[in-house]
Amino acid sequence: MTLDQLRIFLAVAERGHMTRAAEALHMSQSAVSAAIAALEGQSRVALFNRVGRGIELSAAGEAFVSTARAVIAQAGLARTVLDDLANEPRGRLRLYASQTVASYWLPARLIRLHERFPHIEVSLTIGNTAQVASAVAAGSADLGFVEGDVSEENLKRRVVARDELVLVMSETHALAGATTLEAADYRGQAWILREKGSGTRSEFEAHLAQMGLAVADLDVALEIPSNEAVLSAVAAGSCVSMVSSRVAGSVRGICQRPVVWRDPPVRDFAVLTHPERHRTRAIEAMLGILDLNGRQAG
Incomplete structure:
Protein backbone atom coordinates (compact mmCIF):
# COMPACT_ATOMS: atom_id res chain seq x y z
CA MET A 1 0.00 0.00 0.00
CA ALA A 86 15.45 22.76 6.39
CA ASN A 87 17.97 25.59 6.64
CA GLU A 88 15.80 27.89 4.55
CA PRO A 89 12.08 28.41 5.28
CA ARG A 90 10.05 26.41 2.81
CA GLY A 91 6.81 24.50 2.60
CA ARG A 92 3.21 25.60 2.25
CA LEU A 93 1.72 28.71 3.87
CA ARG A 94 -2.09 28.87 3.95
CA LEU A 95 -3.39 32.42 4.22
CA TYR A 96 -6.98 33.62 4.54
CA ALA A 97 -7.68 37.35 4.20
CA SER A 98 -10.64 39.67 4.08
CA GLN A 99 -11.25 41.49 0.81
CA THR A 100 -9.71 44.92 1.40
CA VAL A 101 -6.59 43.46 3.00
CA ALA A 102 -6.21 40.81 0.29
CA SER A 103 -6.70 43.19 -2.62
CA TYR A 104 -4.98 46.40 -1.49
CA TRP A 105 -2.53 45.72 1.34
CA LEU A 106 -1.34 42.12 1.44
CA PRO A 107 0.00 41.64 -2.15
CA ALA A 108 3.05 43.88 -1.60
CA ARG A 109 3.94 41.86 1.52
CA LEU A 110 3.57 38.58 -0.37
CA ILE A 111 5.95 39.83 -3.05
CA ARG A 112 8.51 40.67 -0.35
CA LEU A 113 8.04 37.21 1.15
CA HIS A 114 8.62 35.56 -2.24
CA GLU A 115 11.71 37.66 -2.92
CA ARG A 116 13.28 36.67 0.39
CA PHE A 117 11.98 33.08 0.65
CA PRO A 118 11.23 31.77 -2.85
CA HIS A 119 10.69 28.18 -1.65
CA ILE A 120 7.62 29.03 0.43
CA GLU A 121 4.46 28.04 -1.44
CA VAL A 122 1.63 30.46 -0.61
CA SER A 123 -2.08 29.77 -1.04
CA LEU A 124 -4.48 32.66 -0.42
CA THR A 125 -8.22 32.42 0.17
CA ILE A 126 -10.40 35.53 0.27
CA GLY A 127 -13.52 35.94 2.40
CA ASN A 128 -14.97 38.29 4.99
CA THR A 129 -13.65 38.87 8.50
CA ALA A 130 -15.92 36.28 10.12
CA GLN A 131 -14.90 33.61 7.61
CA VAL A 132 -11.21 34.36 8.12
CA ALA A 133 -11.46 34.04 11.90
CA SER A 134 -13.34 30.75 11.61
CA ALA A 135 -10.70 29.31 9.26
CA VAL A 136 -7.82 30.18 11.60
CA ALA A 137 -9.73 28.80 14.60
CA ALA A 138 -10.44 25.55 12.74
CA GLY A 139 -6.84 25.16 11.57
CA SER A 140 -7.62 25.35 7.85
CA ALA A 141 -5.58 28.58 7.61
CA ASP A 142 -2.14 29.23 9.14
CA LEU A 143 -2.56 33.00 9.29
CA GLY A 144 -5.60 35.23 8.90
CA PHE A 145 -5.75 38.88 7.92
CA VAL A 146 -8.79 40.91 8.92
CA GLU A 147 -10.06 44.48 8.94
CA GLY A 148 -11.59 44.70 12.39
CA ASP A 149 -12.51 42.93 15.59
CA VAL A 150 -13.28 39.20 15.63
CA SER A 151 -15.51 37.12 17.87
CA GLU A 152 -13.19 34.09 18.11
CA GLU A 153 -11.79 34.41 21.63
CA ASN A 154 -9.14 31.69 21.24
CA LEU A 155 -7.19 33.59 18.58
CA LYS A 156 -4.31 35.99 18.99
CA ARG A 157 -4.82 39.29 17.14
CA ARG A 158 -1.99 41.69 16.32
CA VAL A 159 -2.43 45.04 14.56
CA VAL A 160 -0.21 45.46 11.48
CA ALA A 161 -1.67 48.56 9.75
CA ARG A 162 -4.43 51.16 9.91
CA ASP A 163 -7.20 51.97 7.45
CA GLU A 164 -9.82 54.74 7.15
CA LEU A 165 -13.31 54.54 5.68
CA VAL A 166 -14.59 57.34 3.46
CA LEU A 167 -18.04 58.24 2.16
CA VAL A 168 -18.33 57.56 -1.59
CA MET A 169 -20.83 58.67 -4.21
CA SER A 170 -20.92 59.59 -7.89
CA GLU A 171 -19.15 62.81 -8.84
CA THR A 172 -22.50 64.42 -9.69
CA HIS A 173 -24.22 63.45 -6.42
CA ALA A 174 -25.75 66.27 -4.33
CA LEU A 175 -23.67 65.31 -1.27
CA ALA A 176 -20.42 65.64 -3.20
CA GLY A 177 -20.38 69.37 -2.51
CA ALA A 178 -22.10 69.47 0.89
CA THR A 179 -20.13 71.34 3.56
CA THR A 180 -21.17 69.04 6.42
CA LEU A 181 -23.47 66.09 6.95
CA GLU A 182 -25.97 65.20 9.66
CA ALA A 183 -28.11 62.20 10.54
CA ALA A 184 -30.93 63.56 8.38
CA ASP A 185 -28.60 63.53 5.34
CA TYR A 186 -27.83 59.86 6.00
CA ARG A 187 -31.51 59.01 6.29
CA GLY A 188 -32.23 60.79 3.02
CA GLN A 189 -29.91 58.63 0.92
CA ALA A 190 -30.17 55.20 -0.68
CA TRP A 191 -27.25 53.14 0.60
CA ILE A 192 -25.25 50.25 -0.80
CA LEU A 193 -23.56 48.29 1.97
CA ARG A 194 -21.09 45.45 2.33
CA GLU A 195 -22.49 42.22 3.75
CA LYS A 196 -22.81 41.38 7.44
CA GLY A 197 -19.63 39.82 8.78
CA SER A 198 -17.31 42.04 6.75
CA GLY A 199 -14.90 44.39 8.50
CA THR A 200 -16.17 47.29 6.40
CA ARG A 201 -19.73 46.67 7.53
CA SER A 202 -18.86 46.44 11.23
CA GLU A 203 -16.82 49.66 11.13
CA PHE A 204 -19.60 51.44 9.24
CA GLU A 205 -22.12 50.35 11.89
CA ALA A 206 -19.83 51.78 14.59
CA HIS A 207 -19.73 55.08 12.65
CA LEU A 208 -23.52 55.09 12.39
CA ALA A 209 -23.74 54.72 16.16
CA GLN A 210 -21.72 57.94 16.47
CA MET A 211 -24.37 59.59 14.29
CA GLY A 212 -27.13 58.24 16.53
CA LEU A 213 -28.20 55.84 13.78
CA ALA A 214 -28.40 52.14 12.99
CA VAL A 215 -28.60 50.31 9.67
CA ALA A 216 -32.35 49.91 10.24
CA ASP A 217 -32.68 53.73 10.05
CA LEU A 218 -31.26 53.83 6.53
CA ASP A 219 -32.72 53.16 3.11
CA VAL A 220 -30.56 50.19 2.12
CA ALA A 221 -30.90 49.54 -1.60
CA LEU A 222 -28.38 46.66 -1.82
CA GLU A 223 -25.98 44.58 0.24
CA ILE A 224 -23.05 43.35 -1.88
CA PRO A 225 -20.14 41.09 -0.83
CA SER A 226 -17.55 42.88 -2.98
CA ASN A 227 -15.80 46.26 -2.71
CA GLU A 228 -15.50 46.63 -6.47
CA ALA A 229 -19.17 45.81 -7.04
CA VAL A 230 -20.18 48.36 -4.39
CA LEU A 231 -18.16 51.08 -6.11
CA SER A 232 -19.45 50.18 -9.57
CA ALA A 233 -23.03 50.40 -8.33
CA VAL A 234 -22.36 53.73 -6.62
CA ALA A 235 -20.74 55.18 -9.75
CA ALA A 236 -23.67 54.08 -11.90
CA GLY A 237 -26.48 55.56 -9.82
CA SER A 238 -27.57 57.87 -7.03
CA CYS A 239 -26.66 55.66 -4.06
CA VAL A 240 -23.93 56.27 -1.51
CA SER A 241 -21.69 53.94 0.48
CA MET A 242 -18.73 53.89 2.84
CA VAL A 243 -15.59 51.93 1.94
CA SER A 244 -11.86 51.92 2.61
CA SER A 245 -9.95 54.91 1.31
CA ARG A 246 -7.59 52.35 -0.27
CA VAL A 247 -10.49 51.04 -2.35
CA ALA A 248 -12.26 54.29 -3.21
CA GLY A 249 -9.88 55.39 -5.96
CA SER A 250 -10.09 52.15 -7.93
CA VAL A 251 -13.22 53.06 -9.94
CA ARG A 252 -13.60 56.13 -12.16
CA GLY A 253 -16.47 58.51 -11.57
CA ILE A 254 -16.35 58.15 -7.78
CA CYS A 255 -16.18 61.08 -5.37
CA GLN A 256 -14.77 60.24 -1.94
CA ARG A 257 -15.29 62.37 1.15
CA PRO A 258 -13.31 61.83 4.36
CA VAL A 259 -15.46 62.01 7.47
CA VAL A 260 -14.88 65.36 9.25
CA TRP A 261 -18.34 65.79 10.81
CA ARG A 262 -17.68 62.98 13.31
CA ASP A 263 -14.60 61.06 14.41
CA PRO A 264 -13.07 59.48 11.29
CA PRO A 265 -13.99 55.77 11.05
CA VAL A 266 -10.50 54.31 11.39
CA ARG A 267 -10.00 50.57 11.77
CA ASP A 268 -7.12 48.18 12.24
CA PHE A 269 -5.69 45.65 9.84
CA ALA A 270 -4.67 42.69 11.98
CA VAL A 271 -3.06 39.28 11.64
CA LEU A 272 -4.73 36.36 13.41
CA THR A 273 -2.83 33.36 14.77
CA HIS A 274 -3.84 30.36 16.84
CA PRO A 275 -1.65 30.31 19.98
CA GLU A 276 -1.92 26.53 20.41
CA ARG A 277 -0.86 25.54 16.90
CA HIS A 278 2.72 24.89 15.80
CA ARG A 279 4.40 27.81 14.03
CA THR A 280 6.39 26.57 11.08
CA ARG A 281 9.38 28.46 9.71
CA ALA A 282 7.16 29.57 6.83
CA ILE A 283 4.71 31.16 9.28
CA GLU A 284 7.56 32.82 11.16
CA ALA A 285 8.95 34.14 7.88
CA MET A 286 5.61 35.77 7.01
CA LEU A 287 5.31 37.27 10.49
CA GLY A 288 8.83 38.61 10.09
CA ILE A 289 7.83 40.37 6.87
CA LEU A 290 4.93 41.97 8.76
CA ASP A 291 7.26 43.08 11.55
CA LEU A 292 9.48 44.82 9.02
CA ASN A 293 6.81 46.36 6.82
CA GLY A 294 3.29 45.76 8.11
CA ARG A 295 3.01 48.70 10.49
CA GLN A 296 3.48 51.18 7.68
CA ALA A 297 0.17 52.54 6.39
CA GLY A 298 1.17 51.91 2.78
Whole structure:
Protein backbone atom coordinates (compact mmCIF):
# COMPACT_ATOMS: atom_id res chain seq x y z
CA MET A 1 0.00 0.00 0.00
CA THR A 2 1.39 3.40 -0.99
CA LEU A 3 0.42 7.00 -0.29
CA ASP A 4 -0.34 7.48 -3.98
CA GLN A 5 -2.78 4.57 -3.87
CA LEU A 6 -4.50 6.11 -0.84
CA ARG A 7 -4.75 9.50 -2.56
CA ILE A 8 -6.24 7.86 -5.64
CA PHE A 9 -8.68 5.86 -3.50
CA LEU A 10 -9.88 9.05 -1.75
CA ALA A 11 -10.24 10.92 -5.05
CA VAL A 12 -12.46 8.17 -6.46
CA ALA A 13 -14.39 7.84 -3.19
CA GLU A 14 -15.09 11.59 -3.03
CA ARG A 15 -16.22 11.81 -6.66
CA GLY A 16 -17.82 8.41 -7.14
CA HIS A 17 -16.37 8.35 -10.63
CA MET A 18 -13.10 7.04 -12.12
CA THR A 19 -12.90 9.55 -14.95
CA ARG A 20 -13.55 12.61 -12.78
CA ALA A 21 -11.00 11.39 -10.24
CA ALA A 22 -8.45 10.89 -13.01
CA GLU A 23 -9.06 14.42 -14.29
CA ALA A 24 -8.64 15.88 -10.80
CA LEU A 25 -5.40 13.95 -10.30
CA HIS A 26 -4.10 14.70 -13.82
CA MET A 27 -3.80 10.98 -14.49
CA SER A 28 -5.16 8.63 -17.09
CA GLN A 29 -8.30 6.67 -16.25
CA SER A 30 -6.42 3.41 -16.80
CA ALA A 31 -3.76 4.41 -14.24
CA VAL A 32 -6.45 5.25 -11.67
CA SER A 33 -8.24 1.95 -12.31
CA ALA A 34 -4.98 0.03 -12.01
CA ALA A 35 -4.15 1.71 -8.68
CA ILE A 36 -7.58 0.84 -7.25
CA ALA A 37 -7.29 -2.75 -8.51
CA ALA A 38 -3.83 -3.08 -6.97
CA LEU A 39 -5.02 -1.72 -3.62
CA GLU A 40 -7.98 -4.08 -3.57
CA GLY A 41 -5.77 -6.99 -4.65
CA GLN A 42 -3.20 -6.36 -1.93
CA SER A 43 -5.83 -6.12 0.80
CA ARG A 44 -8.16 -8.75 -0.67
CA VAL A 45 -11.03 -6.37 0.08
CA ALA A 46 -13.49 -4.92 -2.44
CA LEU A 47 -13.47 -1.19 -1.71
CA PHE A 48 -15.96 -0.32 -4.45
CA ASN A 49 -19.05 -1.90 -5.93
CA ARG A 50 -19.28 -1.79 -9.73
CA VAL A 51 -22.89 -1.07 -10.71
CA GLY A 52 -23.23 -1.14 -14.49
CA ARG A 53 -20.84 1.52 -15.72
CA GLY A 54 -20.89 3.29 -12.35
CA ILE A 55 -18.93 2.82 -9.14
CA GLU A 56 -19.80 3.33 -5.49
CA LEU A 57 -18.12 2.68 -2.15
CA SER A 58 -18.68 -0.72 -0.61
CA ALA A 59 -19.29 -1.06 3.12
CA ALA A 60 -15.60 -1.83 3.55
CA GLY A 61 -14.67 1.19 1.44
CA GLU A 62 -16.83 3.49 3.55
CA ALA A 63 -15.19 2.18 6.70
CA PHE A 64 -11.72 2.72 5.19
CA VAL A 65 -12.22 6.37 4.12
CA SER A 66 -11.56 7.95 7.53
CA THR A 67 -8.41 5.90 8.05
CA ALA A 68 -7.08 6.77 4.60
CA ARG A 69 -7.71 10.47 5.24
CA ALA A 70 -5.91 10.28 8.58
CA VAL A 71 -2.86 8.63 6.97
CA ILE A 72 -2.71 11.28 4.23
CA ALA A 73 -3.03 14.04 6.84
CA GLN A 74 -0.18 12.55 8.88
CA ALA A 75 1.97 12.27 5.76
CA GLY A 76 1.30 15.96 5.09
CA LEU A 77 2.31 16.82 8.64
CA ALA A 78 5.51 14.80 8.25
CA ARG A 79 6.35 16.73 5.10
CA THR A 80 5.71 20.01 6.91
CA VAL A 81 8.02 19.02 9.75
CA LEU A 82 10.80 18.02 7.35
CA ASP A 83 10.38 21.25 5.39
CA ASP A 84 10.49 23.15 8.67
CA LEU A 85 13.81 21.52 9.56
CA ALA A 86 15.45 22.76 6.39
CA ASN A 87 17.97 25.59 6.64
CA GLU A 88 15.80 27.89 4.55
CA PRO A 89 12.08 28.41 5.28
CA ARG A 90 10.05 26.41 2.81
CA GLY A 91 6.81 24.50 2.60
CA ARG A 92 3.21 25.60 2.25
CA LEU A 93 1.72 28.71 3.87
CA ARG A 94 -2.09 28.87 3.95
CA LEU A 95 -3.39 32.42 4.22
CA TYR A 96 -6.98 33.62 4.54
CA ALA A 97 -7.68 37.35 4.20
CA SER A 98 -10.64 39.67 4.08
CA GLN A 99 -11.25 41.49 0.81
CA THR A 100 -9.71 44.92 1.40
CA VAL A 101 -6.59 43.46 3.00
CA ALA A 102 -6.21 40.81 0.29
CA SER A 103 -6.70 43.19 -2.62
CA TYR A 104 -4.98 46.40 -1.49
CA TRP A 105 -2.53 45.72 1.34
CA LEU A 106 -1.34 42.12 1.44
CA PRO A 107 0.00 41.64 -2.15
CA ALA A 108 3.05 43.88 -1.60
CA ARG A 109 3.94 41.86 1.52
CA LEU A 110 3.57 38.58 -0.37
CA ILE A 111 5.95 39.83 -3.05
CA ARG A 112 8.51 40.67 -0.35
CA LEU A 113 8.04 37.21 1.15
CA HIS A 114 8.62 35.56 -2.24
CA GLU A 115 11.71 37.66 -2.92
CA ARG A 116 13.28 36.67 0.39
CA PHE A 117 11.98 33.08 0.65
CA PRO A 118 11.23 31.77 -2.85
CA HIS A 119 10.69 28.18 -1.65
CA ILE A 120 7.62 29.03 0.43
CA GLU A 121 4.46 28.04 -1.44
CA VAL A 122 1.63 30.46 -0.61
CA SER A 123 -2.08 29.77 -1.04
CA LEU A 124 -4.48 32.66 -0.42
CA THR A 125 -8.22 32.42 0.17
CA ILE A 126 -10.40 35.53 0.27
CA GLY A 127 -13.52 35.94 2.40
CA ASN A 128 -14.97 38.29 4.99
CA THR A 129 -13.65 38.87 8.50
CA ALA A 130 -15.92 36.28 10.12
CA GLN A 131 -14.90 33.61 7.61
CA VAL A 132 -11.21 34.36 8.12
CA ALA A 133 -11.46 34.04 11.90
CA SER A 134 -13.34 30.75 11.61
CA ALA A 135 -10.70 29.31 9.26
CA VAL A 136 -7.82 30.18 11.60
CA ALA A 137 -9.73 28.80 14.60
CA ALA A 138 -10.44 25.55 12.74
CA GLY A 139 -6.84 25.16 11.57
CA SER A 140 -7.62 25.35 7.85
CA ALA A 141 -5.58 28.58 7.61
CA ASP A 142 -2.14 29.23 9.14
CA LEU A 143 -2.56 33.00 9.29
CA GLY A 144 -5.60 35.23 8.90
CA PHE A 145 -5.75 38.88 7.92
CA VAL A 146 -8.79 40.91 8.92
CA GLU A 147 -10.06 44.48 8.94
CA GLY A 148 -11.59 44.70 12.39
CA ASP A 149 -12.51 42.93 15.59
CA VAL A 150 -13.28 39.20 15.63
CA SER A 151 -15.51 37.12 17.87
CA GLU A 152 -13.19 34.09 18.11
CA GLU A 153 -11.79 34.41 21.63
CA ASN A 154 -9.14 31.69 21.24
CA LEU A 155 -7.19 33.59 18.58
CA LYS A 156 -4.31 35.99 18.99
CA ARG A 157 -4.82 39.29 17.14
CA ARG A 158 -1.99 41.69 16.32
CA VAL A 159 -2.43 45.04 14.56
CA VAL A 160 -0.21 45.46 11.48
CA ALA A 161 -1.67 48.56 9.75
CA ARG A 162 -4.43 51.16 9.91
CA ASP A 163 -7.20 51.97 7.45
CA GLU A 164 -9.82 54.74 7.15
CA LEU A 165 -13.31 54.54 5.68
CA VAL A 166 -14.59 57.34 3.46
CA LEU A 167 -18.04 58.24 2.16
CA VAL A 168 -18.33 57.56 -1.59
CA MET A 169 -20.83 58.67 -4.21
CA SER A 170 -20.92 59.59 -7.89
CA GLU A 171 -19.15 62.81 -8.84
CA THR A 172 -22.50 64.42 -9.69
CA HIS A 173 -24.22 63.45 -6.42
CA ALA A 174 -25.75 66.27 -4.33
CA LEU A 175 -23.67 65.31 -1.27
CA ALA A 176 -20.42 65.64 -3.20
CA GLY A 177 -20.38 69.37 -2.51
CA ALA A 178 -22.10 69.47 0.89
CA THR A 179 -20.13 71.34 3.56
CA THR A 180 -21.17 69.04 6.42
CA LEU A 181 -23.47 66.09 6.95
CA GLU A 182 -25.97 65.20 9.66
CA ALA A 183 -28.11 62.20 10.54
CA ALA A 184 -30.93 63.56 8.38
CA ASP A 185 -28.60 63.53 5.34
CA TYR A 186 -27.83 59.86 6.00
CA ARG A 187 -31.51 59.01 6.29
CA GLY A 188 -32.23 60.79 3.02
CA GLN A 189 -29.91 58.63 0.92
CA ALA A 190 -30.17 55.20 -0.68
CA TRP A 191 -27.25 53.14 0.60
CA ILE A 192 -25.25 50.25 -0.80
CA LEU A 193 -23.56 48.29 1.97
CA ARG A 194 -21.09 45.45 2.33
CA GLU A 195 -22.49 42.22 3.75
CA LYS A 196 -22.81 41.38 7.44
CA GLY A 197 -19.63 39.82 8.78
CA SER A 198 -17.31 42.04 6.75
CA GLY A 199 -14.90 44.39 8.50
CA THR A 200 -16.17 47.29 6.40
CA ARG A 201 -19.73 46.67 7.53
CA SER A 202 -18.86 46.44 11.23
CA GLU A 203 -16.82 49.66 11.13
CA PHE A 204 -19.60 51.44 9.24
CA GLU A 205 -22.12 50.35 11.89
CA ALA A 206 -19.83 51.78 14.59
CA HIS A 207 -19.73 55.08 12.65
CA LEU A 208 -23.52 55.09 12.39
CA ALA A 209 -23.74 54.72 16.16
CA GLN A 210 -21.72 57.94 16.47
CA MET A 211 -24.37 59.59 14.29
CA GLY A 212 -27.13 58.24 16.53
CA LEU A 213 -28.20 55.84 13.78
CA ALA A 214 -28.40 52.14 12.99
CA VAL A 215 -28.60 50.31 9.67
CA ALA A 216 -32.35 49.91 10.24
CA ASP A 217 -32.68 53.73 10.05
CA LEU A 218 -31.26 53.83 6.53
CA ASP A 219 -32.72 53.16 3.11
CA VAL A 220 -30.56 50.19 2.12
CA ALA A 221 -30.90 49.54 -1.60
CA LEU A 222 -28.38 46.66 -1.82
CA GLU A 223 -25.98 44.58 0.24
CA ILE A 224 -23.05 43.35 -1.88
CA PRO A 225 -20.14 41.09 -0.83
CA SER A 226 -17.55 42.88 -2.98
CA ASN A 227 -15.80 46.26 -2.71
CA GLU A 228 -15.50 46.63 -6.47
CA ALA A 229 -19.17 45.81 -7.04
CA VAL A 230 -20.18 48.36 -4.39
CA LEU A 231 -18.16 51.08 -6.11
CA SER A 232 -19.45 50.18 -9.57
CA ALA A 233 -23.03 50.40 -8.33
CA VAL A 234 -22.36 53.73 -6.62
CA ALA A 235 -20.74 55.18 -9.75
CA ALA A 236 -23.67 54.08 -11.90
CA GLY A 237 -26.48 55.56 -9.82
CA SER A 238 -27.57 57.87 -7.03
CA CYS A 239 -26.66 55.66 -4.06
CA VAL A 240 -23.93 56.27 -1.51
CA SER A 241 -21.69 53.94 0.48
CA MET A 242 -18.73 53.89 2.84
CA VAL A 243 -15.59 51.93 1.94
CA SER A 244 -11.86 51.92 2.61
CA SER A 245 -9.95 54.91 1.31
CA ARG A 246 -7.59 52.35 -0.27
CA VAL A 247 -10.49 51.04 -2.35
CA ALA A 248 -12.26 54.29 -3.21
CA GLY A 249 -9.88 55.39 -5.96
CA SER A 250 -10.09 52.15 -7.93
CA VAL A 251 -13.22 53.06 -9.94
CA ARG A 252 -13.60 56.13 -12.16
CA GLY A 253 -16.47 58.51 -11.57
CA ILE A 254 -16.35 58.15 -7.78
CA CYS A 255 -16.18 61.08 -5.37
CA GLN A 256 -14.77 60.24 -1.94
CA ARG A 257 -15.29 62.37 1.15
CA PRO A 258 -13.31 61.83 4.36
CA VAL A 259 -15.46 62.01 7.47
CA VAL A 260 -14.88 65.36 9.25
CA TRP A 261 -18.34 65.79 10.81
CA ARG A 262 -17.68 62.98 13.31
CA ASP A 263 -14.60 61.06 14.41
CA PRO A 264 -13.07 59.48 11.29
CA PRO A 265 -13.99 55.77 11.05
CA VAL A 266 -10.50 54.31 11.39
CA ARG A 267 -10.00 50.57 11.77
CA ASP A 268 -7.12 48.18 12.24
CA PHE A 269 -5.69 45.65 9.84
CA ALA A 270 -4.67 42.69 11.98
CA VAL A 271 -3.06 39.28 11.64
CA LEU A 272 -4.73 36.36 13.41
CA THR A 273 -2.83 33.36 14.77
CA HIS A 274 -3.84 30.36 16.84
CA PRO A 275 -1.65 30.31 19.98
CA GLU A 276 -1.92 26.53 20.41
CA ARG A 277 -0.86 25.54 16.90
CA HIS A 278 2.72 24.89 15.80
CA ARG A 279 4.40 27.81 14.03
CA THR A 280 6.39 26.57 11.08
CA ARG A 281 9.38 28.46 9.71
CA ALA A 282 7.16 29.57 6.83
CA ILE A 283 4.71 31.16 9.28
CA GLU A 284 7.56 32.82 11.16
CA ALA A 285 8.95 34.14 7.88
CA MET A 286 5.61 35.77 7.01
CA LEU A 287 5.31 37.27 10.49
CA GLY A 288 8.83 38.61 10.09
CA ILE A 289 7.83 40.37 6.87
CA LEU A 290 4.93 41.97 8.76
CA ASP A 291 7.26 43.08 11.55
CA LEU A 292 9.48 44.82 9.02
CA ASN A 293 6.81 46.36 6.82
CA GLY A 294 3.29 45.76 8.11
CA ARG A 295 3.01 48.70 10.49
CA GLN A 296 3.48 51.18 7.68
CA ALA A 297 0.17 52.54 6.39
CA GLY A 298 1.17 51.91 2.78
